Amino acid sequence: MTALSAYLQVPAKSISVDSLWLVGVVSLASGFQLAGFARRVGEARKKYKVYPPRVDGDEGFVRCFRAQQNCLEFYPIFLVTTWLAAIFFHQLPAAVLAVFYILERESYFTSYSRDAEARRKPFYRTVYAIQGLALLAALGLFNVMVRQLCGRNLIQTIIDVITLPI
Amino acid sequence: MTALSAYLQVPAKSISVDSLWLVGVVSLASGFQLAGFARRVGEARKKYKVYPPRVDGDEGFVRCFRAQQNCLEFYPIFLVTTWLAAIFFHQLPAAVLAVFYILERESYFTSYSRDAEARRKPFYRTVYAIQGLALLAALGLFNVMVRQLCGRNLIQTIIDVITLPI
Amino acid sequence: MTALSAYLQVPAKSISVDSLWLVGVVSLASGFQLAGFARRVGEARKKYKVYPPRVDGDEGFVRCFRAQQNCLEFYPIFLVTTWLAAIFFHQLPAAVLAVFYILERESYFTSYSRDAEARRKPFYRTVYAIQGLALLAALGLFNVMVRQLCGRNLIQTIIDVITLPI
Numbered sequence: 257m258t259a260l261s262a263y264l265q266v267p268a269k270s271i272s273v274d275s276l277w278l279v280g281v282v283s284l285a286s287g288f289q290l291a292g293f294a295r296r297v298g299e300a301r302k303k304y305k306v307y308p309p310r311v312d313g314d315e316g317f318v319r320c321f322r323a324q325q326n327c328l329e330f331y332p333i334f335l336v337t338t339w340l341a342a343i344f345f346h347q348l349p350a351a352v353l354a355v356f357y358i359l360e361r362e363s364y365f366t367s368y369s370r371d372a373e374a375r376r377k378p379f380y381r382t383v384y385a386i387q388g389l390a391l392l393a394a395l396g397l398f399n400v401m402v403r404q405l406c407g408r409n410l411i412q413t414i415i416d417v418i419t420l421p422i
Numbered sequence: 423m424t425a426l427s428a429y430l431q432v433p434a435k436s437i438s439v440d441s442l443w444l445v446g447v448v449s450l451a452s453g454f455q456l457a458g459f460a461r462r463v464g465e466a467r468k469k470y471k472v473y474p475p476r477v478d479g480d481e482g483f484v485r486c487f488r489a490q491q492n493c494l495e496f497y498p499i500f501l502v503t504t505w506l507a508a509i510f511f512h513q514l515p516a517a518v519l520a521v522f523y524i525l526e527r528e529s530y531f532t533s534y535s536r537d538a539e540a541r542r543k544p545f546y547r548t549v550y551a552i553q554g555l556a557l558l559a560a561l562g563l564f565n566v567m568v569r570q571l572c573g574r575n576l577i578q579t580i581i582d583v584i585t586l587p588i
Numbered sequence: 589m590t591a592l593s594a595y596l597q598v599p600a601k602s603i604s605v606d607s608l609w610l611v612g613v614v615s616l617a618s619g620f621q622l623a624g625f626a627r628r629v630g631e632a633r634k635k636y637k638v639y640p641p642r643v644d645g646d647e648g649f650v651r652c653f654r655a656q657q658n659c660l661e662f663y664p665i666f667l668v669t670t671w672l673a674a675i676f677f678h679q680l681p682a683a684v685l686a687v688f689y690i691l692e693r694e695s696y697f698t699s700y701s702r703d704a705e706a707r708r709k710p711f712y713r714t715v716y717a718i719q720g721l722a723l724l725a726a727l728g729l730f731n732v733m734v735r736q737l738c739g740r741n742l743i744q745t746i747i748d749v750i751t752l753p754i
Contacts, residue, residue, distance in 0.1 A: 270436040270602040273676060277732040280672050284725050287665045291718070294661065308704050309647065309654035315475065322475035324661075329460065329490075331664050332497050333453045340446050344439060372474050386457070393450050400443040436602040481641065488641035495626065495656075498663050499619045506612050510605060538640050552623070559616050566609040 271343060278351040279342040283335065286358050290331065293324045293365055300369075316369075323368035323375070327361055330382065337389035344396030350389060357385035437509060444517040445508040449501065452524050456497065459490045459531055466535075482535075489534035489541070493527055496548065503555035510562025516555060523551035603675060610683040611674040615667065618690050622663065625656045625697055632701075648701075655700035655707070659693055662714065669721035676728025682721060689717035 297320055301307060304317035311321055334357055341350035360381040368375035463486055467473060470483035477487055500523055507516035526547040534541035629652055633639060636649035643653055666689055673682035692713040700707035 270438045271442075272602045273732055274736060276603075277676065277729055277736065280676055280725070280729050281733070283668050284672055284722060284729065287668045287722065290661075290665050308707070309650045309700075311654070318475045322477070328661055328664070329456075329494055332494070332501065333456050335664065335668065336449050336453045336501065340450055344443065344446055368475075375474070390450060390453065393446070397443055397446050397450065400439055401447070404440060404443065436604045437608075484641045488643070495622075495660055498660070498667065499622050502615050502619045502667065506616055510609065510612055534641075541640070556616060556619065559612070563609055563612050563616065566605055567613070570606060570609065 276342055276347055278347040279338055279354065282338070282351050282354040282358070286331070286334070286354070289358055289361065290327065293327055296365070296369075297321055297324045319372055320369045323365045326368075326379075327365060330386070333386060334382075334389075337386055337393055340393035341389045341396065344400060345392040346396075349392055353385050353388045353392070357382050357389075360385065442508055442513055444513040445504055445520065448504070448517050448520040448524070452497070452500070452520070455524055455527065456493065459493055462531070462535075463487055463490050485538055486535045489531045492534075492545075493531060496552070499552060500548075500555075503552055503559055506559035507555045507562065510566060511558040512562075515558055519551050519554045519558070523548050523555075526551065608674055608679055610679040611670055611686065614670070614683050614686040614690070618663070618666070618686070621690055621693065622659065625659055628697070628701075629653055629656050651704055652701045655697045658700075658711075659697060662718070665718060666714075666721075669718055669725055672725035673721045673728065676732060677724040678728075681724055685717050685720045685724070689714050689721075692717065 300317045300320040304314040306313035306317045312318060334354070338350055338354045338357075341353070360378045364375055364378035364382060367378055466483045466486040470480040472479040472483045478484060500520070504516055504520045504523075507519070526544045530541055530544035530548060533544055632649045632652040636646040638645035638649045644650060666686070670682055670686045670689075673685070692710045696707055696710035696714060699710055
């Protein structure tokens with residue numbers, strides 16, 4: 257139970273570099289991914305001869321462009337849930353889910369660029385990842401709220417009760 | 423004056439979970455709102471039969487889509503000003519203004535989906551919310567800057583002067 | 589060597605307001621810039637008589653609109669790399685590069701609004717700024733990672749070795 261207890265540790269009162277570096281690495285990776293998507297849209301512009309400022313033309317380009325736009329639309333939601341989960345819950349599960357999200361986004365972009373229908377499956381998986389991150393964030397925030405309003409650390413209390421007979 | 427003094431407290435030197443949980447909750451709520459807008463655009467796609475990757479067609483769909491795009495355009499500005507206000511000033515007024523912003527965005531999306539002209543009033547109110555958040559952030563940052571450059575805590579000094587005769 | 593050592597200081601274990609205020613100021617400025625771009629697109633709507641929800645029409649408007657969209661696309665990447673560089677490396681070089689990015693974005697928006705070809709040079713310079721920020725972030729994150737996994741502070745070790753003969 258010590259492992260569980262250590263894992264579900266109460267968020268430290270002050271936010272430290274060492275409790276966030278994992279999601280820092282993942283965020284940097286996600287930034288590189290977005291930069292890569294922007295580059296691939298640029299290549300699609302050349303391939304399908306759709307020059308700025310135009311954004312319509314061959315459907316091959318439009319699919320690629322819309323894939324990028326959808327990634328950009330969800331990026332703030334992804335970032336917010338990842339960092340809230342890391343700050344208020346724990347960075348390890350947040351980083352795992354965020355890596356899953358990034359991999360599925362890669363699959364989404366590649367699939368959508370080929371065929372609009374193929375975008376569905378990886379898209380749903382990115383939604384599951386975000387739902388997981390939101391759940392972690394909500395749990396962590398709920399814990400801080402209870403501690404603030406009732407002076408009790410909920411997660412610590414639950415762990416104490418569970419580990420009582422051991 | 424103690425209440426005012428406590429309220430306008432100097433930002434703690436280290437950023438803690440307990441001084442940010444309110445804007446954490448609000449940010450999570452705003453993430454859910456954006457996800458809801460994305461879902462409503464998806465429903466408008468079905469209703470008006472505008473299938474990806476297309477983004478033009480019936481004006482009913484285009485209004486709904488542009489409403490979402492405008493919310494997304496302002497989301498980073500909203501997030502940045504909210505968190506700067508919370509970190510460098512205080513999370514309570516930041517959270518209040520952020521909740522106001524979220525409610526007006528809901529009104530904006532619903533109004534714009536019905537009628538392009540009706541988007542104006544709630545839009546202006548979201549701008550006021552962001553201006554308020556930016557003002558709080560600027561005050562807090564200015565205080566840290568003065569403390570760093572002149573070794574004086576401005577807000578504390580003002581409070582001291584005000585409370586002198588009491 | 590003391591100056592270098594102080595400059596390349598190990599990121600503090602807890603993240604403090606005083607080690608982030610510079611990028612706070614820069615982020616607030618970048619928020620104002622985006623708001624200004626949104627306003628200029630609004631003015632272009634009036635000038636070229638392109639009323640919401642439409643986003644196509646005279647190429648003068650489309651260029652201005654696409655300039656804004658491109659700024660928005662890169663804004664999350666810019667913010668993430670700036671804050672990672674500030675948190676995990678040091679806020680001073682992060683803020684300098686971020687100011688450079690903001691100035692080049694201003695030049696980009698103005699140039700693109702006039703002529704689609706003129707957008708290239710300032711755009712490439714914003715990419716260099718982001719690459720520099722990503723490099724700083726990667727260095728800082730790598731240092732924390734090494735400290736976490738090997739119990740060694742890499743940057744401190746290097747400084748110690750360099751300053752040995754002095």
